[in-house]
Amino acid sequence: EALDKAGQGVTTLVIAHRLSTVRNADLILSINEAALLKPAPTSSCWKTRGLYYQLVSLQTFADDEQHRKNKKSSPRSNDEGVETDEDDKTGGRQRRPRQGGPEAGYIALACIGALLNGGGMPIFAVFFAEVIAVFSKVGDAMLQEATFWALMFLVLGGAQLLGNLFMNIGLGVAGERLTRRLRTMYFAAALFGVCLGLGIALYYGWMLALMIVGCVPFMAVAGFIHMAFQTKSQKATDKSSEMAGQTAAEAIENLPTVQSLCREPTFFKRYCDYLAGPYRKRLVGSVLSGVTYGFSEVGAVFLVTTVPLIDNLSNEGRRPDSVRGEIALEGVQFTYPQRPGVEVLHGLSLSFPAGQTVALVGVSGCGKSTVMALLQRFYDPSNGRVTLDGADLRDLNVSWLRRNIRGGEPVLFARSIEANIVYGLDSQQFVTHETVEAAAKQSNIHEFVSGLPSGYATEVGEKGAQLSGRSETAGGPGQGAGEPAEDPAAGRGHAALEEARQGRTCILIAHRLSTVQNADRIVVIEQGQVVEQGTHAELMRLGGAYYALASGAKKPGAAPPPTLRWCWMPTPWLSMTTNNATPPPVDPPVHA
Numbered sequence: 197e198a199l200d201k202a203g204q205g206v207t208t209l210v211i212a213h214r215l216s217t218v219r220n221a222d223l224i225l226s227i228n229e230a231a232l233l234k235p236a237p238t239s240s241c242w243k244t245r246g247l248y249y250q251l252v253s254l255q256t257f258a259d260d261e262q263h264r265k266n267k268k269s270s271p272r273s274n275d276e277g278v279e280t281d282e283d284d285k286t287g288g289r290q291r292r293p294r295q296g297g298p299e300a301g302y303i304a305l306a307c308i309g310a311l312l313n314g315g316g317m318p319i320f321a322v323f324f325a326e327v328i329a330v331f332s333k334v335g336d337a338m339l340q341e342a343t344f345w346a347l348m349f350l351v352l353g354g355a356q357l358l359g360n361l362f363m364n365i366g367l368g369v370a371g372e373r374l375t376r377r378l379r380t381m382y383f384a385a386a387l388f389g390v391c392l393g394l395g396i397a398l399y400y401g402w403m404l405a406l407m408i409v410g411c412v413p414f415m416a417v418a419g420f421i422h423m424a425f426q427t428k429s430q431k432a433t434d435k436s437s438e439m440a441g442q443t444a445a446e447a448i449e450n451l452p453t454v455q456s457l458c459r460e461p462t463f464f465k466r467y468c469d470y471l472a473g474p475y476r477k478r479l480v481g482s483v484l485s486g487v488t489y490g491f492s493e494v495g496a497v498f499l500v501t502t503v504p505l506i507d508n509l510s511n512e513g514r515r516p517d518s519v520r521g522e523i524a525l526e527g528v529q530f531t532y533p534q535r536p537g538v539e540v541l542h543g544l545s546l547s548f549p550a551g552q553t554v555a556l557v558g559v560s561g562c563g564k565s566t567v568m569a570l571l572q573r574f575y576d577p578s579n580g581r582v583t584l585d586g587a588d589l590r591d592l593n594v595s596w597l598r599r600n601i602r603g604g605e606p607v608l609f610a611r612s613i614e615a616n617i618v619y620g621l622d623s624q625q626f627v628t629h630e631t632v633e634a635a636a637k638q639s640n641i642h643e644f645v646s647g648l649p650s651g652y653a654t655e656v657g658e659k660g661a662q663l664s665g666r667s668e669t670a671g672g673p674g675q676g677a678g679e680p681a682e683d684p685a686a687g688r689g690h691a692a693l694e695e696a697r698q699g700r701t702c703i704l705i706a707h708r709l710s711t712v713q714n715a716d717r718i719v720v721i722e723q724g725q726v727v728e729q730g731t732h733a734e735l736m737r738l739g740g741a742y743y744a745l746a747s748g749a750k751k752p753g754a755a756p757p758p759t760l761r762w763c764w765m766p767t768p769w770l771s772m773t774t775n776n777a778t779p780p781p782v783d784p785p786v787h788a
């Protein structure tokens with residue numbers, strides 16, 4: 197409008213990018229590739245649909261598109277004053293919690309300020325147009341109007357000053373308060389989390405918790421120094437890195453010039469020079485930062501390097517030259533450290549005579565595996581003692597003890613049958629295929645394995661899943677004692693076991709009672725105590741707990757096949773099996 201007024205009575209030449217500003221021109225000249233197209237009045241330009249028409253259409257389309265995009269990407273406020281951001285990275289709707297509540301007054305003030313500030317420009321344009329019109333007047337009228345508009349400009353300036361003030365104060369205070377509030381909330385939440393965590397840690401393991409708490413100040417100081425180093429070295433190298441980036445960008449932007457001047461080496465050298473400084477500083481900084489970081493993590497290292505109570509690597513303890521294999525539990529009470537307050541074994545007394553096979557049976561959770569864990573000294577009893585040949589296990593060397601016994605779940609690794617057999621050998625080095633085969637023959641699986649399409653190279657899959665289709669164990673845990681061992685794999689296992697247990701102290705934990713019928717003695721455990729023991733025939737005659745298990749009135753262990761979970765025997769058996777194909781000697785008879 198101002199332009200229109202100013203253009204009255206004068207020749208005006210307008211060059212415009214925004215075509216809306218030339219809409220009212222008397223004549224529009226469209227220039228295409230430096231050639232002047234036929235001049236035409238505005239109306240005919242539009243009607244002929246020539247270059248001008250195309251330009252206007254394109255601009256309208258572009259404006260619409262931009263408008264649509266702006267609308268889409270601008271955060272939308274809902275009626276609660278909560279900002280929602282619909283264009284988050286995941287493409288999903290993301291709702292930010294309302295955090296501006298207490299600062300609403302300041303935000304309102306800032307809005308008023310922004311309104312005044314933003315409204316100033318269009319009002320200024322209106323005033324300006326009026327002022328130009330004043331120049332067409334003369335005498336007092338011109339003076340009067342000029343004074344009036346000058347005052348109006350003053351008012352407008354004042355309003356804009358206030359607007360700016362309101363906007364800056366409102367936004368500044370609201371921003372600072374919001375930041376402070378969020379930080380306070382974050383700190384409170386973190387503090388609460390730490391206190392809660394500490395409380396829980398103290399409750400479950402006060403010694404470990406106290407140790408961690410003791411490490412915290414060192415870790416915090418080291419962490420702080422580490423951060424300070426990082427920030428300092430970052431600042432020192434920022435400028436040079438920026439200059440290096442600028443040099444590279446400059447060279448790439450003006451590549452033809454750089455090439456024509458043969459200046460590539462110059463730019464390259466300058467680029468390298470800028471980076472050399474940060475490189476050296478970072479080199480020194482990284483060493484220092486590594487040291488402080490190491491200190492800040494010392495707590496974790498301390499935890500990792502803490503020596504366990506029962507140390508497999510310790511050299512302490514006796515290593516007797518020979519083992520008879522007489523094992524006993526004497527009044528053993530035991531509680532898992534992970535579950536303090538729940539006693540699993542309540543003064544359990546049990547003996548495993550040398551060279552005999554004793555089976556532990558009982559419902560799931562009665563404590564069978566716990567007995568085995570104590571025999572392998574994964575734990576020490578809270579009260580009572582576990583002995584081997586009369587010696588307390590605590591007096592024996594741990595690794596010697598574990599090397600002389602073999603026990604555990606029959607776990608298969610997801611590798612070949614050969615690799616699985618090798619895992620079980622004492623010596624893992626220089627194992628020949630013949631050694632593996634000899635071990636397989638000893639365990640009665642050679643024929644079965646040889647019959648497989650890939651033989652010893654057969655992949656068993658996760659936990660032997662790929663073999664299960666071929667050798668699944670028949671029946672479930674609740675089957676009666678009189679059931680036949682129908683499954684060929686189980687049959688082979690039994691035969692191997694029969695052979696292996698000869699002359700050794702052997703402890704069996706079985707879920708299928710058919711596998712323990714031949715044991716020299718069967719011990720029935722209930723709630724961590726022995727309730728019955730004897731041979732299969734004796735216990736069946738007794739008609740008590742074992743009979744109930746065998747007849748299915750009670751479910752023995754709830755675990756599914758494989759049938760045999762634990763087989764515990766001195767190592768000579770395995771070493772004989774693996775290192776040569778001859779059957780193991782039965783000397784000394786006690787532990788075979």
Ligand SMILES: Nc1ncnc2c1ncn2[C@@H]1O[C@H](COP(=O)(O)OP(=O)(O)OP(=O)(O)O)[C@@H](O)[C@H]1O
Nearest residue numbers: 532534535540559560561562563564565566753754
């Ligand atoms: N590592 C452990 N930490 C805490 N409690 C445990 C742990 N291992 C076993 N228990 C608990 O000790 C009790 C005896 O478990 P154990 O495994 O010795 O029984 P089980 O007779 O061998 O059972 P299953 O035949 O099902 O294996 C159970 O109540 C069990 O929940």
